[in-house]
Amino acid sequence: DTAVSQTPKYLVTQMGNDKSIKCEQNLGHDTMYWYKQDSKKFLKIMFSYNNKELIINETVPNRFSPKSPDKAHLNLHINSLELGDSAVYFCASSLRGGGDTQYFGPGTRLTVL
């Protein structure tokens, strides 16, 4: 059984388009995250939700809007895509926040042309 799943795995789109990435976890965790990994493999937190409530927003452009319909799902919608948005986006979850182990999804590779 997949613990943290993301769809799609690959996303290729034109500048200016709007796209969404979906994430689901079946671990019963309370906290979910979105990370961005750039071409040099550097990982940075974007958002964190605890029980559907936003608790971290790391100065991400407001073109990025996370939505958590329930605590098992955290989706990421991106408006007006730019070339610099090309990256791998990882969803993760943990039982609580803080020092708990985070479990990562397989990633979504977004390419903006």
Next chain:
Amino acid sequence: GDSVTQMEGPVTLSEEAFLTINCTYTATGYPSLFWYVQYPGEGLQLLLKATKADDKGSNKGFEATYRKETTSFHLEKGSVQVSDSAVYFCALGGAGGATNKLIFGTGTLLAVQP
């Protein structure tokens, strides 16, 4: 602010060689420390963790000890295999500015040759 510094890669070793990847951190409070591994084309997997000073995390022959006095969490393995080739990330979480997130180092690419 809180941060993690790990050695630059790539690290290239022959099979059965000894591995050390250095990691040091800056944090307020008492964070938990982690090593994650990313195999090609995959997401991150937890390799090991330690939650307090002098704890040793271990898994799959890898070890790291939480050293508060040197603010370090170096990853070691006595005999690497080709299958260990991956990117290794040191991270901290759960204290100071990282109460609800992980702060990652830049990652170290390990390439093991047969």
